[in-house]
Amino acid sequence: MAEIRIDWGAVDRMLRSPTGMVGRDLRRRADRAAASARRDAPGSMPSQIAGPAIGRRGGELSATITSRHPATVYVVNGTVPHIIRPVSRKALRFNVGGRTVFAKVVNHPGTRPNDFLTKALRTAI
Incomplete structure (x- = not known):
């Protein structure tokens, strides 16, 4: 009868x-989930919602997807x-129709939910 030995360290x-x-x-x-999330993420967001990590002038949310933002x-x-x-400034600055616009206050209409992360995780599985 053969004896089986298990190397519990291995x-x-x-x-x-992480390399196992x-x-x-x-x-x-x-990586697959992040790639899928980058494909499905909205193209850009205003910097007032996104914060400084995306950039003062707004930017690609999809470019930031490596971990939770x-x-x-x-x-x-x-x-x-x-x-x-x-x-941190006297006015907001953003582009509308190719023009740079400044405003002290903006009434944002809100955004619809976009659950791109759940979709990405389902794709990865």
Whole structure:
């Protein structure tokens, strides 16, 4: 009768190490989910919602998807109509129809929810 010996250290490394079989599989799935989320994310958001991490003039939300971004909750859940005021400047600056516009206050109409992350995770599975 053959004796089977299990190297529990090797099993532990396989299951817990980022370079082990499970860690590599999780990284592959996370990369697929992030790629899918980048494809499905809205093209751009106003910097007043997105915050400074996306850029003062707004920018591509999809370019920031590598881990959870603070603005993601507003995209996924949507927003109600709200007033936007400048925080660190005297006026807000944004582009409308190719023109640069300045305003002290903006009445934002709100946004519809876009649950692109759940869709991306379903695609990755």
